[in-house]
Amino acid sequence: MSRVTKFAARDPGPAARVAGFIAHLRQNGLRLGVAEAELAMAALVEVDASRPEDCRRALQAVCTGCKEEAERFGDLFNSYWMDMGRVRQKVIPALSQKSNEDVHSTRDAKGQDLGTAGRATAPDDKGDEAESEGTGRLIATKQRNFKRRDLRDLVRPEEIAEAQEIARRLGAALRDRRSRRRVAAQRGDRLHFRKIIRQSLSTGGEPLRLFRKRRPDRPRKIAALCDVSGSMTVYSKVFLAFLAGLMRADTAADAYLFHTRLVRITEALRDKDAMRAIGRMSLMADGFGGGSKIGPSLQRFANTYAKRFVDGRSVVLILSDGYDTEAAEVLSDALAKIRKRGCKIIWLNPLKGWTDYAPVAAGMAMALPYLDLFKAANTLGDLATLEQEFAAL
Amino acid sequence: MTWTSLKSRLAGAGYVASDDLAVALQLALTLGRPLLLEGAAGVGKTEIARTLSMIEDTRLIRLQCYEGLDASQAIYEWNYQRQLLSIRAAAESGETGKAVEDRIFSRSFLLERPLLAAITQAKAPVLLIDEIDRADEEFEAFLLEILSDFQVSIPELGTISAVTRPIVILTSNGTRDLSDALRRRCLYTYVEYPDRTTELAILKARCPEVEARLANQIVGFVQKLREEELEKTPGVAEMLDFAAALMGLGIADLTDDPAVLHSTLTTLLKTRTDQAQITREVASRLAGKAA
Structure with a gap:
């Protein structure tokens, strides 16, 4: 019990602390309202409050709503209630800079280790690595980029609005399939x-x-995978804005980032505030601008998410330059596997816009047979012109 | 009743629940909230509702969701055949129109579907809404109405309010993201594949006749199998089938006979590529590791 947060003496009582905790969760992107705060209080009455684990379980049942949130909850709980024992857990920082009046903690509830590679980013044992798949807790690889890039510097709100319009049109071109x-x-x-x-x-x-x-509508779902490795840095700006726009325009779409690992960013990008969405995404994209392992990332996608979200009515949109550090066979195997689910695969390659470009990169050459559409795109304007092509698919 | 006693009661009925699940279930019972369970197929989401109805000694009402499920299948429907017969009979006996109308739109001409049945029971039943992610978003919307008010309005009859509040359990396999509104109304737990000790406890509870050494091997083997890259990861139910198959064949040790082991894998591997991937050699290697 030595690790429990010590609250100030003038602290108004347990109710305020719980309210503070809910505010803390809300700042970290969980969508909770007053009703949840009330329910959380009611739930705490039902368990033995002197046992932190029981409280965590009760609050987790009340406050979380999906797998991603459930996995993050432990860290968030510890950082608010258990931070006296110097448990240095990484939490997604609050995005508003003003201090929160509700948090009566002697320490900053945001934690102190936001700029360093904390527990979650340190090389870890194998078991943990498998567990943390897709939650944004990324594990180091040898090409890992230690600098943390804030994607918010790259993307401006106007661009998101513009991209949103383009994504909406592209989405409509792909989606409207009437039987x-x-x-x-x-x-x-x-x-x-x-x-x-x-x-x-x-x-x-x-x-x-x-x-x-x-006549039934046969909507197509879009799953977009964006490469954010070092070689793609120049183009990332456009593609990230596009992803953010796509997610806002189309509620059924799905988005992923990959470099040396694959992360699902759908939940983060659904945030109501566009810039906050990009902020949350940049925290998930640790290692942004590092090496690229396209093959293994797509393999990972084919084996996990694709099973749940990709079917014959899906379109898989890959935004990458095709420079892969892994064997080309891995990439073509992965694409074959995704293809077998009956979806369409579109690859947008920024390099294809160059005059003398030929898909000579081994991975790209091997991938070509599996693609339904292989096109150039490096500005939002380019993306907009693809509407016709998409409609013809 | 604390969550630990609930957990032991569940265990008594043959369901080994994780601590997270037991606490969530306990809260769902005391706070009267629906409980949303997500997780891969075969981790025991549906089974928990069945066990709960058993230990609470109450009815289990199950609504299996599918694409295109609508109100007439889920809530109520008028019994058109009976109504028609009744009209014909009335015409012969010379009954007046108003009396006939009152009669044919009475409770006895109403077919109760699961959701209406669940709120009209004398003793609160367990209502299992299975695979909610398969139903359309439209259905999700009117499910919300019932889950918050526990009443059903029928234009011809008026509003039927709940006699007792059912214990509601929703399950989802995550084929589609559920709406935030539904998630907000429910308590939530993600059910993982059980770890080794839990799974061993499940096997002991369900098949007590399996001896300890073989049980260890079975669980170890299935756990190793889950680490392989399979199209369809075997769940707990498959593990129990596997154990039953081994018992039926009278096998005392997994490593004894690779050929027999391989033939019993039909209980665990359910697609052709998975069966091709786990060859006899791979199977015996996994069995060796598990032992």
């Missing part, structure tokens, strides 16, 4: 005669209930 066939639907535009007659048998030949049919 010719009609299927039964509650609010269809035509009567479904066959079904009406068939069902009328059970009501003595009287067509008591009218069934309808319509």
Whole structure:
């Protein structure tokens, strides 16, 4: 119990501390309201408050809503309630700079080690590495870039707005696939005669209930994977703005970053505040501008997320220059695997815009047979012109 | 009742729950909130509802979600056939229109579907809404209404309020992200694959006749198998099938006969590529490591 946070003597009581904790979670991007604070209090009454683990479990059940949040919760809990024992945990820092009046802690609830490579970024044992997949807790590799880049310096809000418009148009070009066939639907535009007659048998030949049919929408889901390795630094600005725009324009889209590892950034990019979304993303993208392992990253994608999110109605959008430090076979295997799920694969390569470009990089050459569309893109303008091509897919 | 006693009661009924899950379940019971469980297929999400209904000695009402599930399948529907017959019979006996109408739109002509059934029970049942991620977002929206108010309005009858509040458990395999509104109303737990000791406890609870050494080997083998890159990772149910298969064949040691071990793998590996990947050699190597 030596690690428990010591609150100031004029602290108004447990209720305020819990409210402070909820504010702390909210600052770290969990979407919680007053109702959750109330529920959290009610939950704490039910458990033995002298046992921190029980409290953590109770608060976790109340305050988290998805796997990513559940995995981060332990660190956030410790940093607020347990920071007297110098437990140096990394938490995603609060993005607003003003001090929070609700937090009556003797130490800054944000933690103190934001600029250094903390526990979460240190080379770790194998087991932990597997566990932390996709949560933004990235593990060092030999090409790791120690400098932390703030992506907010790269992307401006106006660009996001512009990219959002382009992404919306591209998304619409990809998405609007209407079927010719009609299927039964509650609010269809035509009567479904066959079904009406068939069902009328059970009501003595009287067509008591009218069934309808319509042409169904067959929406396409977009999964975008963006390369943020060193060789892509120049183009990242455009692509990140595009990703941010895409996520805001299309609620079903999915976004990932990769360099030497793959991170899912969908949750972070859904943040209401566009710049805060980019900020959260930059914290997840530790190692930004380092080496690139396209093959293993895509392999990782094919084996994990693709199983859940990619199907025959998906479009996988890869934004990368194709310079891979791993064997080219890994990349082509990964693409073959993704391809087998029945999706379309589009590769946008910024280098393709150069006059004498030929896909000679081994990885790129091996990847070509699996691509439905291979195009140049290095400015937002280029992306906008792709609308026609996408529609033709 | 504390969460530890709930945990031991669950264990008594053959369900070994993790601490996180036990606390969340305890809170769901005391606070009357729905509990949302996410996790891979085969980690025991559905089973928890069944066990809970067993230890609470109450009914389990299950609503299996699918694409296109609508209100008439989930809440209520009028019994059209009976209504029609009733109208015909009334016409012959010369009953007046108003009386017939009152009669055919009464409770006895209403077919209760799971959600309506769940709120009209005398003793609070366990309501399991299975694989909510498969239902459309439209359905999610009216599920929200029922979960917050616990009442159903039927235009012809009026509003039916809950007699008792059911214990609601929702499960999701994560094929689609659920709406924030639904997540906010629920307590949440992510159910992981059990670790070695937990899984051993599950095997002991479910198949007490497996002797300790073989049980160790089985669990070790399945845990090793989960580390392999498979299309479909085997869950707890598959592990129990595997144990049952070995018991049925009278095998006392996994490393004894590679051929028999390989043939029993049909209980664990459910796709062709997985079966091709775990060859006889790989299987016996994993068995050797697990021992």
